[in-house]
Amino acid sequence: MATTPLMQEFPELSGLSRDDLEDLLSDHGYFQSIFHSLSPVKQLYQSQAELSTANEAIARSNLSLQDRLYQLRSETKDAFDEAKALEGRWRTLEREQKELYQRFTPQFLLLRLRHATTDLDNASETLASSFVQSSTTVTDASDVDEFIRQFREMRKVYHKRVMWGDRWAAGQVIWHDD
Numbered sequence: 278m279a280t281t282p283l284m285q286e287f288p289e290l291s292g293l294s295r296d297d298l299e300d301l302l303s304d305h306g307y308f309q310s311i312f313h314s315l316s317p318v319k320q321l322y323q324s325q326a327e328l329s330t331a332n333e334a335i336a337r338s339n340l341s342l343q344d345r346l347y348q349l350r351s352e353t354k355d356a357f358d359e360a361k362a363l364e365g366r367w368r369t370l371e372r373e374q375k376e377l378y379q380r381f382t383p384q385f386l387l388l389r390l391r392h393a394t395t396d397l398d399n400a401s402e403t404l405a406s407s408f409v410q411s412s413t414t415v416t417d418a419s420d421v422d423e424f425i426r427q428f429r430e431m432r433k434v435y436h437k438r439v440m441w442g443d444r445w446a447a448g449q450v451i452w453h454d455d
């Protein structure tokens with residue numbers, strides 16, 4: 278019998294006669310018995326069985342880790358949710374801090390100084406006006422002394438604030454952000 282590619286690939290079939298080969302094509306049961314007795318097919322089934330066993334072992338291992346993985350997933354989600362909450366709290370605190378620090382920026386402090394200077398000027402002028410209006414009824418020297426003491430103190434503070442504001446405007450005030 279001539280060597281064919283079929284015989285080279287499946288040398289077990291080389292011992293079969295032509296009639297046996299024709300029976301292989303016509304008898305399904307005979308074909309199955311010969312087919313399953315071929316060494317490449319046996320090796321294939323053996324490999325399949327080994328892979329199946331290994332796959333089942335991996336599946337059992339995965340199932341044994343399933344509860345722990347669910348627990349870790351839950352812990353991770355809780356930690357992530359907490360981190361998100363803390364991040365939101367951080368933004369809130371940062372905004373509050375910025376609002377608090379806003380009151381201490383050089384620009385805001387200068388603005389407060391100018392307002393305080395204007396308010397003090399108005400207050401001292403109001404004090405002087407009320408004294409002048411009531412001076413017709415003032416008979417006690419202690420009232421005059423009290424007015425002079427208050428008015429001088431107010432004007433002294435007013436002029437100090439004006440000097441500080443002028444120095445600030447001239448760039449002679451330096452702020453250190455330490």
